Amino acid sequence: MRPFVRHPRNNGLTIYWRRETIYPTTIIFSHGENRRALLLQSTMSTKEPPFCKILLRSKEGIEVFTVPSERDEESSITTRETREFLFKGTSSFHSILPDGSAAFVHRPDVGIFKLNLDGSPSNQETPFLQGTGKVQIMAVSPQGTFVLTWERAQDGEAPNMKIWSSQTGDLVMGLRQKTLKRDAWPYVQWTSNEKFAFVMGTNEVRVYPGDFPQQLETRFVDKLKIPGISSMSVPSNAQTGGRLFFTSFSPKDKNKPSRAALYEYPATTKPSPNSGYPAVLTKSLFQAEEMKVHWSPKGDSALIALQTTVDTSGESYYGSTSLFLLSPDKGDSIAVPLPQEGPVLDVAWMPNASKPSCFAVAAGKMPSMSSLHNGSDGNAIFLFGNAHRNTIIWAPHGRFVCLAGFGNLAGGMTFWDRNKLKQIPPANPVTASCTVGYGWSPDSRLLAVSTTSPRMNVDNGVNVYRYNGDKMENLPWDNKNYLPDRLLQAEFLPAKSSVYPDRPQSPQLKDATPAGNAEKSQSADKPAGRYIPPSARNRAGRGGSSLADRMRAEKEGKTVGARKVLDKPKVTGATGKVVVGLAPTEGKSKSALRKEKAKKKKEEEAAQRALEEKVLAEAKAAEAAQAAQSAQSVDPEKRARKVKKTLKQIEDLKKRDPSTLNEDQKAKVETEGALREELSKLGL
Numbered sequence: 001m002r003p004f005v006r007h008p009r010n011n012g013l014t015i016y017w018r019r020e021t022i023y024p025t026t027i028i029f030s031h032g033e034n035r036r037a038l039l040l041q042s043t044m045s046t047k048e049p050p051f052c053k054i055l056l057r058s059k060e061g062i063e064v065f066t067v068p069s070e071r072d073e074e075s076s077i078t079t080r081e082t083r084e085f086l087f088k089g090t091s092s093f094h095s096i097l098p099d100g101s102a103a104f105v106h107r108p109d110v111g112i113f114k115l116n117l118d119g120s121p122s123n124q125e126t127p128f129l130q131g132t133g134k135v136q137i138m139a140v141s142p143q144g145t146f147v148l149t150w151e152r153a154q155d156g157e158a159p160n161m162k163i164w165s166s167q168t169g170d171l172v173m174g175l176r177q178k179t180l181k182r183d184a185w186p187y188v189q190w191t192s193n194e195k196f197a198f199v200m201g202t203n204e205v206r207v208y209p210g211d212f213p214q215q216l217e218t219r220f221v222d223k224l225k226i227p228g229i230s231s232m233s234v235p236s237n238a239q240t241g242g243r244l245f246f247t248s249f250s251p252k253d254k255n256k257p258s259r260a261a262l263y264e265y266p267a268t269t270k271p272s273p274n275s276g277y278p279a280v281l282t283k284s285l286f287q288a289e290e291m292k293v294h295w296s297p298k299g300d301s302a303l304i305a306l307q308t309t310v311d312t313s314g315e316s317y318y319g320s321t322s323l324f325l326l327s328p329d330k331g332d333s334i335a336v337p338l339p340q341e342g343p344v345l346d347v348a349w350m351p352n353a354s355k356p357s358c359f360a361v362a363a364g365k366m367p368s369m370s371s372l373h374n375g376s377d378g379n380a381i382f383l384f385g386n387a388h389r390n391t392i393i394w395a396p397h398g399r400f401v402c403l404a405g406f407g408n409l410a411g412g413m414t415f416w417d418r419n420k421l422k423q424i425p426p427a428n429p430v431t432a433s434c435t436v437g438y439g440w441s442p443d444s445r446l447l448a449v450s451t452t453s454p455r456m457n458v459d460n461g462v463n464v465y466r467y468n469g470d471k472m473e474n475l476p477w478d479n480k481n482y483l484p485d486r487l488l489q490a491e492f493l494p495a496k497s498s499v500y501p502d503r504p505q506s507p508q509l510k511d512a513t514p515a516g517n518a519e520k521s522q523s524a525d526k527p528a529g530r531y532i533p534p535s536a537r538n539r540a541g542r543g544g545s546s547l548a549d550r551m552r553a554e555k556e557g558k559t560v561g562a563r564k565v566l567d568k569p570k571v572t573g574a575t576g577k578v579v580v581g582l583a584p585t586e587g588k589s590k591s592a593l594r595k596e597k598a599k600k601k602k603e604e605e606a607a608q609r610a611l612e613e614k615v616l617a618e619a620k621a622a623e624a625a626q627a628a629q630s631a632q633s634v635d636p637e638k639r640a641r642k643v644k645k646t647l648k649q650i651e652d653l654k655k656r657d658p659s660t661l662n663e664d665q666k667a668k669v670e671t672e673g674a675l676r677e678e679l680s681k682l683g684l
Helices: 071-076 514-523 547-556 590-632 636-654 663-670 672-682
Strands: 004-008 013-018 026-031 038-041 052-058 061-067 093-096 102-107 111-116 135-140 146-151 161-165 171-175 188-190 196-201 204-209 222-225 231-233 244-250 258-265 281-285 290-295 302-308 320-327 332-335 344-349 358-363 368-374 380-387 391-394 400-404 413-417 437-440 446-451 461-466 487-492
Touching: 052 093, 052 461, 093 135, 093 487, 102 135, 111 135, 196 231, 222 258, 231 290, 244 290, 244 302, 258 302, 258 320, 281 302, 281 320, 281 332, 290 344, 302 344, 320 344, 344 391, 358 391, 358 400, 380 413, 391 437, 437 487, 446 487, 461 487, 636 663, 636 672
Parallel strands: none
Antiparallel strands: 004 013, 013 026, 026 038, 052 061, 052 487, 093 102, 102 111, 135 146, 146 161, 161 171, 188 196, 196 204, 204 222, 231 244, 244 258, 258 281, 290 302, 302 320, 320 332, 344 358, 358 368, 368 380, 391 400, 400 413, 437 446, 446 461
């Protein structure tokens, strides 16, 4: 039970409610000396939401732990002395149902087991899905009704991609898929309500009833002709109904560019037998090789990131990325204007469909710029500022967002309140180095980051941070059990959106605020650091006087902090009209800027050549003057002796057979006349 906290009022009325909770089951009023207690039932549900649970899969087995979200409940957490496994033994991968009631775990060469997470017993002796020992990848349908598996195709026509019932374990449908591209997985994609199932084939997409009523005998109800399709995407997690859209990507073929398209099903216009399925919006690029799709929460628009492995401009070793917004309401594909040029590092939609749609983008060279964009036109509405960030993690309710620098970055994290457009100040700087996996709890209060094998074979473990960046010190598990490389995966169990309410920030406790920590730090002894000479103190970069420190300080001085974007970007083209979707260029088009840059480069090269020619001419003149000066300063007697010595050598050469002389010797003989003339001038 969460303790009640007393909050006094000036009028003598005292209100008690649960600390850090906006969904009180009971509010107790006491007034005056009589202290009469009146019970007022809350208009919200009297049933408190359950604690969040986290699943840890290691090489020893699978464990599930309860993690309380409230700060005052952390002290009651005790670490288990003995490990309690819900599933023992090694496992390859797992998938959890959307409501968090069960997980499907694959044991190598044995099969897929169903692990009940609601407390009911599970069968760990016999696989729940028979004949799945060779399965290599698995997925779950949006409602958790079906499980999709793929294994390597065998000889013959036996199906190797199978659809199973998650309740009974029966085989529902079998399909043939010879090759597997993980970027295109899953090959069967359901709509959010599982009314239809889209199956990608060669140059076509087949549409099946989502429940497969005839099971193995179910036939497709529609066939959509899309030439050259290599991947597709259906908004399986859309939270509202309405029009149904899906996307496809066809790579370039001969003289045809790569093509990304947005379709509506069923089509508003009747498809022609000779032409392909009619698209609502298309975008073509010759350089695009891959496409990643990010659907809005309502499924009515999509962000597509077209990627190339080679950057023709030479600015990036990792290729280039173009970000476009496909919005049927706008009737056009919009190039998302980015505040900072450079590669697109991450894109993520705000997941709450009940709020105005928006998405966050992290792009540009380090320190990159993270920005918040309007979901309807793609324009930036808020800049988070420059920082070393490449990952965007939205909380399920869309209120909090974490910007992190994982992978090859140091692991810094900042937490923001999207409603207030302000950073939530942590008590201490937040850094989670060597992070491999991450994810929010379903109540949007906790963020778990994990270091797992085989990506990182050292320092395996899981840490949990609150929405304001405070790290939980008491955990129900011991991270020493997973050292050095025993942890495989960690994630919070999902839950239905109606289970946990959307809660704002809790009132900060005195001892958890930065001010409180500052007071403590003043009273504590100041730790000794490295010695800095007096002449280098009070400088940017903590006294660093090297070239790297000065360059870093100059670069950091040019970075942009967090701020709102007040002016809408306007880019004028040759006709003077606003070009929708292009980045702001301060009144000049990209072509004009390119020409200006080329002209400036040509002028710099011409100036460099003129400078080199001038320096070369001056060097030759100086060399000639030095030679003349040295000739005048030579002693005549010494010069006469040297000339006579050379003439004697020439006489010896003339006595030899001319055919035996080399080029240098012949050249010396030819100088005899000049030497004798010089000797006569010397008069010695």
